[in-house]
Amino acid sequence: MTGPARPRVVIVDDHGLFRSGVRSELGDRVEVAGEADDVGPAIELIARVLPDVVLLDVHLPGGGGQAVVSAIRPAHPHVRFLALSASDAPEDVIAVIRAGARGYVTKTISGPDLVDAVYRVAADDTVFSPRLAGFVLDAFAALPPDGQASPRFDPELDQLTTRERDVLRLIARGYTYREIGRELYISVKTVESHVSSVLRKLQLSTRHQLTRWAAERRLT
Amino acid sequence: MDVTVIRVLFVLVTVAGGFGLAAYVLAWLLLPAAGEETNIASRALADRRGLTLAAGVGSLLVALLIIASLLGVGWFGTVAWPLVISTVGIVLIWRNASPGEQETLHRLAEPLMSQGSETHRRWTLWRTGIALVLLIWGLVTLLHTSHAVLRPLSGVALVIAAIVVAFGPWWLRIARDLVAERQARARAEERSDLAARVHDSVLQTLALIQLRANEPQQVIQLARAQERELRSWLFEGRAPGSPAGDGMTIAAGVRLIQQEVEEQHRIPVEAVTVGDCELDDDLAALLAAAREATVNAAKWSGAPVVSLFAEVEPARVSIYVRDRGRGFDPAAVPADRKGLAESVRARMERRGGTATIRSAAGQGTEVSLIMSRPAGRRQQGRT
Numbered sequence: 057m058t059g060p061a062r063p064r065v066v067i068v069d070d071h072g073l074f075r076s077g078v079r080s081e082l083g084d085r086v087e088v089a090g091e092a093d094d095v096g097p098a099i100e101l102i103a104r105v106l107p108d109v110v111l112l113d114v115h116l117p118g119g120g121g122q123a124v125v126s127a128i129r130p131a132h133p134h135v136r137f138l139a140l141s142a143s144d145a146p147e148d149v150i151a152v153i154r155a156g157a158r159g160y161v162t163k164t165i166s167g168p169d170l171v172d173a174v175y176r177v178a179a180d181d182t183v184f185s186p187r188l189a190g191f192v193l194d195a196f197a198a199l200p201p202d203g204q205a206s207p208r209f210d211p212e213l214d215q216l217t218t219r220e221r222d223v224l225r226l227i228a229r230g231y232t233y234r235e236i237g238r239e240l241y242i243s244v245k246t247v248e249s250h251v252s253s254v255l256r257k258l259q260l261s262t263r264h265q266l267t268r269w270a271a272e273r274r275l276t
Numbered sequence: 277m278d279v280t281v282i283r284v285l286f287v288l289v290t291v292a293g294g295f296g297l298a299a300y301v302l303a304w305l306l307l308p309a310a311g312e313e314t315n316i317a318s319r320a321l322a323d324r325r326g327l328t329l330a331a332g333v334g335s336l337l338v339a340l341l342i343i344a345s346l347l348g349v350g351w352f353g354t355v356a357w358p359l360v361i362s363t364v365g366i367v368l369i370w371r372n373a374s375p376g377e378q379e380t381l382h383r384l385a386e387p388l389m390s391q392g393s394e395t396h397r398r399w400t401l402w403r404t405g406i407a408l409v410l411l412i413w414g415l416v417t418l419l420h421t422s423h424a425v426l427r428p429l430s431g432v433a434l435v436i437a438a439i440v441v442a443f444g445p446w447w448l449r450i451a452r453d454l455v456a457e458r459q460a461r462a463r464a465e466e467r468s469d470l471a472a473r474v475h476d477s478v479l480q481t482l483a484l485i486q487l488r489a490n491e492p493q494q495v496i497q498l499a500r501a502q503e504r505e506l507r508s509w510l511f512e513g514r515a516p517g518s519p520a521g522d523g524m525t526i527a528a529g530v531r532l533i534q535q536e537v538e539e540q541h542r543i544p545v546e547a548v549t550v551g552d553c554e555l556d557d558d559l560a561a562l563l564a565a566a567r568e569a570t571v572n573a574a575k576w577s578g579a580p581v582v583s584l585f586a587e588v589e590p591a592r593v594s595i596y597v598r599d600r601g602r603g604f605d606p607a608a609v610p611a612d613r614k615g616l617a618e619s620v621r622a623r624m625e626r627r628g629g630t631a632t633i634r635s636a637a638g639q640g641t642e643v644s645l646i647m648s649r650p651a652g653r654r655q656q657g658r659t
Binding site: 164166186187189190193194225228229230231 | 544546548549550551580581583585587596598600642
C-alpha cells in the first residue's frame with residue numbers, strides 16, 4: 057500500500073500557535089486541507105474534506121482526541137490519525153491509540169521527522185515513538201497473575217510475541233525501522249508488520265492495564 | 277616433584293634418625309637456587325670470617341655435647357652429629373645466602389634478633405631469657421617422667437609457654453600486618469571509586485567551565501550546581517550522580533539524569549522507562565554509569581538528541597544510551613581517557629554488571645548497561 061504522492065492533512069489542536077507552527081514545519085511537502093481547534097468543528101471538517109491524515113492533539117477541550125477518532129473511524133476508515141501530545145501520560149496516549157490512531161509522536165518532534173511520520177501514516181504504516189513503545193512494553197509487561205488470567209485472557213491478543221517485544225525494545229532505544237531491520241536481520245517491511253500487529257493487539261486486547269487506562273479516559 | 281613434598285619427606289627422615297636435617301642443610305649449601313649459577317657452598321668458601329664463625333660455633337657445640345654425654349644425658353648423642361653439621365651449615369648459609377633468601381631468613385628470625393630500639397632489644401632479651409628458662413624447665417620435666425601422668429603434660433605446657441613467649445609478639449605482628457594489608461586494599465578500592473566519582477562530577481564541571489569560559493553567567497551556574505552536589509555528597513553522604521536516597525527508583529533516577537543532562541548540556545534527552553523498582557547499591561551504580569554514558573554522548577557525539585532507555589525485568593535491569601552522533605572507534609580510545617573506560621565499564625564490572633559499547637566512526641554510539649538482579653529482590657517488579 058503506497059500513500060498518495062502529497063498527503064492531504066488536517067491539523068486539530070486547540071492552540072493556534074501550535075497549529076501555525078506545525079503548518080510551517082510541514083511546508084509544502086504536504087497539503088494542509090484545514091485546521092480545527094475542538095472536537096465538534098474537527099469532526100465536521102474531517103467529514104467534509106476527508107483528508108489522508110489527521111494530526112490530532114491528544115488533549116482537546118471537548119472530550120479529547122479519541123472522541124474525534126471514534127466519531128470518524130466507523131464512517132471513514134480511510135482517514136488515518138497520527139496523535140500528537142506534549143504530556144506523554146500513558147493513559148492519554150493509549151486511549152487515543154485504542155480509539156484507532158495509527159501512531160503517536162511527541163510535540164517536540166523535528167519538522168522533517170514529522171513530515172516523514174505523516175507520509176508513513178498516509179501509507180497505512182505505523183509510527184511508534186520510543187515513548188509509545190515503552191508504554192506498550194509496560195502495558196503488556198508480564199502475564200497477569202494467576203486467577204486474573206481469567207477466561208477473558210486471549211494469548212493471541214493479550215500478549216506480545218518475543219519478536220514483537222524485540223522490535224518494541226529497539227524502537228524504545230531510539231532505532232528507526234530501517235536500523236531495527238538491520239539489527240534483527242529482517243526487512244523493513246517485516247518490522248512494519250510486527251508493529252502493525254502490536255498496534256492491533258493494543259486496540260483489541262482487553263488486558264487489565266489497557267482497559268484501566270481506557271477507563272480513566274472514559275473510553276470503553 | 278613439589279617442594280612441599282620434599283620438605284615433608286625431610287622432616288619425616290629427621291624425626292626418624294636425625295640425619296634428615298643435616299642432609300637438607302647440606303643440599304641447601306651445595307645446590308644452587310633456581311635462577312642462580314653458584315651454590316652457597318662455593319660462596320661460603322671465599323667467606324673466611326664465615327668459615328671461622330662456623331668452626332667456632334661447631335666446636336662450641338661439640339664441647340657442649342661432650343659435657344652432656346659426661347653428665348649422662350644419653351639421648352643427646354643420637355642427634356649430636358647431625359646437629360653439629362646442620363648448625364655449621366646454617367651459619368654458612370646465613371652469611372652467604374642470596375639476597376632473596378637472606379630476606380626470608382631475616383623475617384623468620386626476626387623475633388630472635390630484633391634490630392629495634394634499645395628498650396625493644398632489651399625486652400627481646402628478657403623474653404628470650406624467660407623462654408629459655410621455660411623451655412629448659414619443660415624439657416627437664418619431660419625427661420624425668422617416671423612418676424605421674426600430669427608430669428609430661430606440665431612439661432608440654434611449659435614448652436608451649438616458652439614458644440609463645442618467644443614468638444607470640446611476632447605472630448601478633450604478622451596478624452596485624454595482614455589486617456593492615458586488607459585495609460590498604462580496601463582503601464585503594466575506595467580511592468578508585470572516589471576517582472570515578474570525582475571524574476563524573478568535578479572534572480566534568482571543570483571541563484564545561486573551560487568550554488564556556490566566555491559566558492560568565494553559565495560558568496557561575498555550573499559552579500553553583502557543582503558546589504551543591506559536592507556539599508550534599510560530603511555532608512549528607514549522597515553520592516554525586518547516584519541519587520541513592522531512600523525511596524529512589526530507577527524511573528526517577530532516569531528522569532533525573534535526563535533533567536540534569538538537558539540542563540547542563542542543552543541537548544534533549546529522550547528518556548523511556550519500562551517497569552520500575554527501588555534502587556539498591558548495584559542499581560545505583562548502574563544509574564551512575566548510565567549518567568556518565570549520557571553525559572559523554574551529550575558532550576562528544578554532536579548528535580541533536582540522546583536516547584535513554586531503561587527496562588526493569590524480573591531478572592535484570594538494562595539501560596541503553598544511544599546517539600546518532602559522530603561515533604568513535606572504541607579500540608582507539610587512549611587508556612588515559614578515563615570517561616567510558618573507568619567510570620562506565622569498571623563501575624559496572626565492580627558490581628557484577630556488564631557494559632558494552634558499540635560505536636563506529638560516523639555511525640553513532642550505543643552503550644548497553646546490564647545489571648542482573650539477585651533473586652531475593654525480584655518481587656517488587658513493575659509499576
